[in-house]
Amino acid sequence: MSTNVPSLQFTPMGVVLPSESAILAGVQADFNDAFGGNLNPALETPQGQLATSTAAVIANSNNLIAEFVNQVDPDTASGFMQDAIARIYFLNRSPGAPTAVQCVCTGALGTIIPAGAQAQDTNGNRYVCTQAGVIPVSGMITLAFANVVDGPIACPTNTLTKIYQAIPGWDTINNPSDGIAGTLVETQAAFAYRRAQSVALNAHGSLPSIYAAVFDVPGVLDVYVFENTTNSTITVGSTSYSMLPHSLYVAAVGGASQAIGQAIWNKKDVGCDYNGNTSVTVQDNSGYLAPIPTYTVKFEIPPALPIKFAVQIANSSALPGTIVTLVQNAIIAAFTGADGSQRVRIGSLLLASKFYGPVTAIGPEVSVLSILLGSSTPTLTSQQIGIDQAPTITSTDISVTLV
Numbered sequence: 001m002s003t004n005v006p007s008l009q010f011t012p013m014g015v016v017l018p019s020e021s022a023i024l025a026g027v028q029a030d031f032n033d034a035f036g037g038n039l040n041p042a043l044e045t046p047q048g049q050l051a052t053s054t055a056a057v058i059a060n061s062n063n064l065i066a067e068f069v070n071q072v073d074p075d076t077a078s079g080f081m082q083d084a085i086a087r088i089y090f091l092n093r094s095p096g097a098p099t100a101v102q103c104v105c106t107g108a109l110g111t112i113i114p115a116g117a118q119a120q121d122t123n124g125n126r127y128v129c130t131q132a133g134v135i136p137v138s139g140m141i142t143l144a145f146a147n148v149v150d151g152p153i154a155c156p157t158n159t160l161t162k163i164y165q166a167i168p169g170w171d172t173i174n175n176p177s178d179g180i181a182g183t184l185v186e187t188q189a190a191f192a193y194r195r196a197q198s199v200a201l202n203a204h205g206s207l208p209s210i211y212a213a214v215f216d217v218p219g220v221l222d223v224y225v226f227e228n229t230t231n232s233t234i235t236v237g238s239t240s241y242s243m244l245p246h247s248l249y250v251a252a253v254g255g256a257s258q259a260i261g262q263a264i265w266n267k268k269d270v271g272c273d274y275n276g277n278t279s280v281t282v283q284d285n286s287g288y289l290a291p292i293p294t295y296t297v298k299f300e301i302p303p304a305l306p307i308k309f310a311v312q313i314a315n316s317s318a319l320p321g322t323i324v325t326l327v328q329n330a331i332i333a334a335f336t337g338a339d340g341s342q343r344v345r346i347g348s349l350l351l352a353s354k355f356y357g358p359v360t361a362i363g364p365e366v367s368v369l370s371i372l373l374g375s376s377t378p379t380l381t382s383q384q385i386g387i388d389q390a391p392t393i394t395s396t397d398i399s400v401t402l403v
Contacts, residue, residue, distance in 0.1 A: 096150025
């Protein structure tokens with residue numbers, strides 16, 4: 001049995017669907033042949049309505065096939081099919097990651113603040129210490145904390161100020177800079193990015209393998225890896241970070257410090273030096289009896305770099321009363337990757353043009369005049385993030401002006 005309806009084609013470039021007008025013309029031709037010819041093809045006739053409905057059913061079926069074909073491609077897969085492809089690499093979609101924040105803890109000399117120590121911010125959100133430390137002679141130490149729940153919970157400067165569980169000798173806590181916003185369930189773009197990096201997870205010694213291993217640590221939001229292969233100290237990045245000779249540099253935001261240090265040690269080459277502001281002790285558990293060899297691994301927990309925005313949009317009576325909040329939310333979603341795009345990362349070049357689309361997408365009544373940004377004042381169209389800086393954002397750093 002033949003048909004005049006064109007079929008979809010599988011080509012070297014992918015599946016090609018016939019147009020809906022071609023499908024409709026084929027269905028009309030089939031109906032005309034079935035009824036012996038001279039059938040009125042007008043769409044307002046009963047046979048025209050039947051042909052239109054049949055053509056729509058065929059086009060919808062073609063679309064479903066095309067969607068399935070796209071789901072087999074790792075670059076375009078989403079949802080369950082993306083999860084299935086990632087499981088080939090022994091990866092699972094992250095259910096989310098908590099907001100990470102650096103806190104200054106003060107108290108008596110020798111006081112141990114263990115991993116798991118808890119603090120609370122002014123909004124009642126609780127945070128746990130992810131990096132144990134001992135208060136030194138100076139009376140203060142900077143430690144990493146993470147929210148007890150996943151998601152982009154804001155932690156503005158000087159808000160994490162209450163010790164939730166008292167520890168003798170630990171007197172105060174405060175965050176001198178904004179926290180790095182966490183994430184909800186991993187987006188398609190973020191999961192695809194991590195899967196692409198994970199292909200080096202089974203390697204050893206290469207920078208991609210270290211990057212993949214650290215990114216695979218639960219709760220890690222961002223990673224940057226670099227190496228100095230020379231015999232001399234070098235400076236790297238926009239902030240001229242100094243790296244020791246023959247050394248490895250790893251910056252990581254979020255995650256447990258001990259797990260990050262172990263991941264670095266498991267993947268790095270022998271004999272290389274480290275850089276960074278954080279030290280952890282790892283054990284070589286490859287089969288030794290006591291005493292087990294231990295090593296000190298250093299990496300960077302980069303301080304937060306708040307990015308400020310100045311947005312100008314054309315004033316209009318059609319703008320909703322919540323336009324300022326809508327603009328702030330759109331920029332924050334694009335900045336953190338909550339809108340499905342890639343989040344702003346350590347060492348990246350941040351462009352103001354990244355945010356024009358999300359703000360414009362609020363509605364047809366929104367006309368963007370300008371978007372400027374900067375780490376001190378929003379006067380730039382681009383901002384180079386240092387390799388030792390963790391870009392962060394809060395709504396209070398986004399000014400919206402109606403012109």
